[in-house]
Amino acid sequence: NEIELVIDDPVxxxxxxxxxxxxxxxxxxxxxxxxxxxREIHVENSVVYINGAQVKxxxxxxxDSDPVTxxxxxxxxxxxDLELMKQHNINAIRTSHYPNDDYMYYLCDKYxxxxxxxxxxxxxxxxxxxxxxATLEKAAMTRQTASYExxxxxxxxxxxxxxxxxxxxxxxxxxxxxNGAFAHMVQYFKDRDDSRxxxxxxxxxxxxxxxxxxxxxHMYYTPDSIIGYGTSKSQMPFxxxxxxxxxxxxxxxxxxxxDVIRKYDSMLGGFIWDWVDQSRK
Numbered sequence: 372n373e374i375e376l377v378i379d380d381p382v383x384x385x386x387x388x389x390x391x392x393x394x395x396x397x398x399x400x401x402x403x404x405x406x407x408x409x410r411e412i413h414v415e416n417s418v419v420y421i422n423g424a425q426v427k428x429x430x431x432x433x434x435d436s437d438p439v440t441x442x443x444x445x446x447x448x449x450x451x452d453l454e455l456m457k458q459h460n461i462n463a464i465r466t467s468h469y470p471n472d473d474y475m476y477y478l479c480d481k482y483x484x485x486x487x488x489x490x491x492x493x494x495x496x497x498x499x500x501x502x503x504x505a506t507l508e509k510a511a512m513t514r515q516t517a518s519y520e521x522x523x524x525x526x527x528x529x530x531x532x533x534x535x536x537x538x539x540x541x542x543x544x545x546x547x548x549x550n551g552a553f554a555h556m557v558q559y560f561k562d563r564d565d566s567r568x569x570x571x572x573x574x575x576x577x578x579x580x581x582x583x584x585x586x587x588x589h590m591y592y593t594p595d596s597i598i599g600y601g602t603s604k605s606q607m608p609f610x611x612x613x614x615x616x617x618x619x620x621x622x623x624x625x626x627x628x629x630d631v632i633r634k635y636d637s638m639l640g641g642f643i644w645d646w647v648d649q650s651r652k
Contacts, residue, residue, distance in 0.1 A: 376394075378392070378409065381409045382409070383408075383409055383410055383411075383422045384408030384409055384410040384480075384483075384526050385410060385421055385422055385424075385483065386462045386463075386483040386484060386485055387483060388483070389408065389480065389481060389482060389483030389526075389527075390408060391406040391407060391408050391480060391481065391526070392406070392407050392408070392409070393405075393406060394406070394407050405524070406477070406480060406481070407524070407526060408480060408526030408527075409526075410422055410526060411423075411566075412529050412566070412567065412568065414568070414585065414607075414608060416606065416636075417605055417606050417607055417608050417609075417636070417637035418608065418636045418637060419568075419608050419639055421485075421529075425636065426485075426639075427632060427633070427638070427639065427640040428462065428463040428485060428610070428639055428640030428641065428642070429460060429461050429462050429463060429640055430461065430462070430463030430464060430465060430485075430487070430640060430641060430642035430643070431456065431461055431463075431464060431465070431642055431643045431645060431646040432464075432465045432467035432613060432642045432643065432644050432645040432646060433452065433464045433465070433466065433467065433471065433645065433646045434467060434471075434645065434646070435471050435472050435475070436647075444472055446474060449472065449474060449475045449478055450478065452646065452647075453475075453478050453479065453482045453484060454482070456484060456646075457482055457483070457484070461484070462483075462484060462485055463484060463485040463486070463487070463640070463642065464479065464484055464485070464486055464487070464642075464646075465486075465487040465489060465532070465612060465642040466486065466487065466488055466489045467489060467535065467613075467642075467644075467645065468489055468491070468492070468493050468534070468535035468536075469489065469490070469491035470488070470489075470490070470491065470517075470518060470521065470522070473521065476488075476522060476525045476527065476528070477525075479525075479527040480525060480526045480527045483527075484527055485527055485529050486522075486525065486527045486528045486529060486530070487529070487530040487532050487570060487612075487642070488518060488522045488525070488528045488530065488531055488532065489518075489532035489533075489534070489535060489570075490511075490514045490515050490517075490518040490531075490532065490533055490534055491514045491518075492511045492514055492515075492533060492534030492535065492537055493534060493535045493536050493537055494507060494536075494537045495536055495537065504552055507552065508552035508555065511533075511534065511537075511552065511556060512555065512556060512559065515533060515556050515559055515560070516559070518531070519531070519559070519560065519563060519564070523563075523564065528567065529567060529568065530567060530568045530569070530570050531560045531564070531567055531568070531569050531570065532569075532570040532571060532612075533553060533556045533557065533560070533569070533570070533571045534553075534556075534571060534573070535572070536572075536573070537553075537573055553571065553573070553574055554583065557569060557571075557583045557584065558583075561583075568585040568586060569583070569584050569585045570584060570585070570586060570588055570610070570612065571584055571588070572588040572589065572590060572612050575587050575588045575589065585607065586607050586608045586609065586610050586639065587600060587605065587607050587608070587609045587610070588609075588610045588611075588612045589609075589610075589611060589612070590611070590612060590613040590614065591611075591613060591614055591616065592611065592614070594624065594627040594628050594630070594631050597609065597611070597628075597631055597638070598631055598635075600635075600637065600638070601631060601634065601635025601637055601638050602635070603637075605637065607637075608637050608638070608639040609637055609638055609639060610639040610640065610641060611628070611640070611641030611642065612641070612642055613641075613642060613643075613644040613645075614628060614641045614642070614643060614644070615628060615641075615643050615644070616644050617643050617644060617645065618644070618645065618648050619648060622643065625643075628641070
């Protein structure tokens with residue numbers, strides 16, 4: 372069964388004003404409460420807009436990780452992460468390179484942090500064996516399905532990312548992206564959700580031969596090297612999905628990156644690698 376709800380003149384959700392409506396679903400035996408935000412994202416002339424306003428992503432890559440508790444993260448630890456991000460003007464998270472704890476997504480809705488929801492998919496190797504490709508594709512597709520079903524109603528989720536650093540060996544067959552395993556994953560999301568952008572650095576839109584992905588994405592390009600994307604005529608925004616490697620370093624050239632990002636409308640921003648050193652408190 373389907374139920375259509377209409378809200379006249381809704382309060383729109385964004386990172387600065389993360390307004391959530393309370394939805395109560397009740398049957399004779401069960402009551403479910405959900406918190407839902409209303410927002411719109413679209414791209415026009417390589418510029419990304421949320422609710423009609425241009426946005427730049429001041430993002431970080433985040434893991435569910437703690438130097439003492441490891442991969443076991445409490446609600447208080449998640450809140451501490453997000454509160455520190457808000458205090459330091461961070462407005463976006465990439466869930467590198469797998470889903471985080473489900474409660475973190477609710478907190479992003481509540482606190483107002485934009486999400487790139489990345490699926491658990493990272494193989495690195497150049498894979499050409501057809502049997503290996505078929506096995507990997509089946510496993511990877513299962514993970515895409517799990518990611519979609521878990522987070523399809525998450526307000527803060529603006530991007531689907533189908534994986535990280537999985538090479539191009541099985542993203543294409545016979546030199547053609549359309550025959551690759553990743554093309555099937557891209558189509559999976561496009562068939563189900565045209566309201567969010569698609570990301571995968573390994574088959575980045577436009578300059579790597581595939582227009583299925585909705586943005587050009589690169590890692591660790593220097594500030595000087597991204598200027599060309601800002602001045603190009605591409606109809607896709609440019610994103611640094613990892614940049615300014617911060618593990619043990621001082622991100623000393625951050626201002627150089629942001630001089631370029633602010634100057635060109637097509638520059639979407641980036642996600643610093645990464646939020647915290649996992650081995651240090």
